Amino acid sequence: MSINEDNFANFDMNLIVxxxxxxxxxxxxxxxxxxxxxxxxxxxSLMRLRRKFEDPLFTRCGRGIVPTERAEQLIAELIPAVNKIEAMLCLKG
Structure with missing residues (x-):
């Protein structure tokens, strides 16, 4: 299995967190x-995410923020992937 490293070259994975x-x-x-x-x-970081995904991702609502439809789509894909990575990182040996 391989990845295309070019897709990751200009993206800070910490932005996902x-x-x-x-x-x-x-x-x-x-x-x-x-x-x-x-x-x-x-x-x-949010500004960089907005540029990457070409969407505001969150809008202001009172003192908080509300996710856009695009943010909802992204989170649905990201959470299972990040959960798998997290489980792998917790493996011993």
């Missing part, structure tokens, strides 16, 4: 706190 936490928390500030980074770092 930021995206999942933004989706779960519905808050830039809570996401920043969980990641032990400042809100500007999370906002910058």
């Amino acid at each position: 930021v995206f999942i936490l933004l989706y779960r928390e519905r808050s830039v500030s809570r996401t920043a706190k969980l990641l032990s980074v400042g809100q500007p770092a999370v906002s910058g």
Whole structure:
């Protein structure tokens, strides 16, 4: 099995974690706190995700954020994949 490394060359995989936490928390500030980074770092990550997926991904709603339809589609694909990776990383030996 192989991958096309060109697809990953210009993409920071840590953005996936930021995206999942933004989706779960519905808050830039809570996401920043969980990641032990400042809100500007999370906002910058969201900007990069928006450029990559050509969608706002989240819209402001009061003090929080609400996922767009595209974000809902992405999360449905990402969660099972990330869960598999996480399970593999937890294997011993």
